[in-house]
Amino acid sequence: APGGTQTAQVTCAGTNGCHGDQYGVVGADQFGSIAGGHHGTGGTQVGTDTTKSYVPGTAGDMANSFRMLDGIAGIEDNDWEMTKGAGDHNIYYGVDRTTEADTAGTISSLCGKCHGDFHSGAGNIGASGMSSPWVRHPTDFDMGKLATDSEYKGYTGYNIDAPVASKNVATLTSIDDTLAKGGVGSVAATGDAIVNCLSCHRAHGSEYSDLLRWNYTTISAGTTNANGCFICHTTKDDGI
Numbered sequence: 001a002p003g004g005t006q007t008a009q010v011t012c013a014g015t016n017g018c019h020g021d022q023y024g025v026v027g028a029d030q031f032g033s034i035a036g037g038h039h040g041t042g043g044t045q046v047g048t049d050t051t052k053s054y055v056p057g058t059a060g061d062m063a064n065s066f067r068m069l070d071g072i073a074g075i076e077d078n079d080w081e082m083t084k085g086a087g088d089h090n091i092y093y094g095v096d097r098t099t100e101a102d103t104a105g106t107i108s109s110l111c112g113k114c115h116g117d118f119h120s121g122a123g124n125i126g127a128s129g130m131s132s133p134w135v136r137h138p139t140d141f142d143m144g145k146l147a148t149d150s151e152y153k154g155y156t157g158y159n160i161d162a163p164v165a166s167k168n169v170a171t172l173t174s175i176d177d178t179l180a181k182g183g184v185g186s187v188a189a190t191g192d193a194i195v196n197c198l199s200c201h202r203a204h205g206s207e208y209s210d211l212l213r214w215n216y217t218t219i220s221a222g223t224t225n226a227n228g229c230f231i232c233h234t235t236k237d238d239g240i
Contacts, residue, residue, distance in 0.1 A: 003117035003136075018110065018203070019068045021060045037062035043076070047174040050078040055170045056093070056105025066093070066107075073105045075169050086158050087175055094165025094194030096142035107165060108139040111197040118197075137200070140165075143232065144193035154234025155193065161213060162199050162231035167191040195232070 006016070013020035013030040020026075020033030027033050040063020043052030056073045057064040066074035073093035081090055092107040102109050112118065118136050143152050143164070158164065166172070168191055201211045208215050214228035221236040230237035 001114040003115040005116075006114040013068075020062060020070065022070055022113070023059070026060070034062055034068050037065070037068035040064070044170075046075060046172060051175060052076050053169050053172065069107075069110055071105060072107060072110050073169050074107065075172065075175065077175060084160050086160065089158070089160055089163065089175060091169055091172070091175060092163065092165040092196055092198060093167070093169045094140050094142075094196045095167050096145065096191065096194060097140040103140060106140055106196065107198055108196045111139075115197075138195050139197055141195045142167075142191060142193055143195060144190045151235040152232050154237075155232050159231050161227060163196075164192065164199060165194040165196040167194065199232070 008016045011017040011030055014033040015022055015027035017030065017033075020030065020037070022033070026035075042057075042061070042063030042065075043054050045051070046053050053075045054064060054066040054073050057071045059071045062068045062070070066072045066076060067090075075091035077084070077088060077090045081088075094106050094108065095103045097103055102112060118139070143155060146152055200213060202213055203211075205211050206213060210216070216228070219228045219230070223237070226234075226237050
């Protein structure tokens with residue numbers, strides 16, 4: 001894996017996969033590793049529908065793990081994004097890190113299990129509050145704390161094409177654009193505009209290189225092209 005040492009064939013679950021218990025004897029069995037995930041009664045109902053919230057869980061407890069991702073937190077939309085919009089989506093868990101240490105339970109920490117150098121380790125992160133500048137693209141960094149005159153000022157509402165993570169998965173009472181809006185410079189949005197690995201990449205691949213959510217080769221600063229990188233880097237788009 002780029003930025004890591006994983007060399008085995010990637011599987012859906014188990015020791016060499018993303019889902020299920022990844023450790024011990026259970027991890028060697030893909031089906032056994034996800035046991036309890038489908039029919040377990042874990043999670044907490046969010047609002048009045050069947051959407052469920054999962055807080056950072058105990059390793060090996062699939063019934064209390066977001067999307068059967070071992071120990072990972074988040075909010076599962078009730079139709080798992082069969083339909084999606086600003087108020088109809090999964091919510092990933094993230095934190096605004098101030099040190100280079102990993103934080104358990106975030107979606108980026110899961111990616112970092114294989115792509116370790118991209119997420120944690122001395123000299124690999126760097127950010128405001130840590131060492132500067134960033135060596136690679138930020139993960140677990142909250143845009144909501146940035147000033148309204150920053151280059152990210154145009155990111156004022158949750159955008160499903162560049163999804164941000166939230167630290168507030170345990171307290172949100174609904175998935176809507178007023179709570180998980182990710183508005184830059186807004187006190188109400190602090191903790192709800194956290195850049196994570198899946199802000200730019202798709203976990204199960206895409207039609208673009210590097211599992212990106214958009215065609216990076218068509219992104220050109222100074223053009224009217226309010227998508228891709230410019231969803232967050234809004235001042236580099238000539239259309240804003």
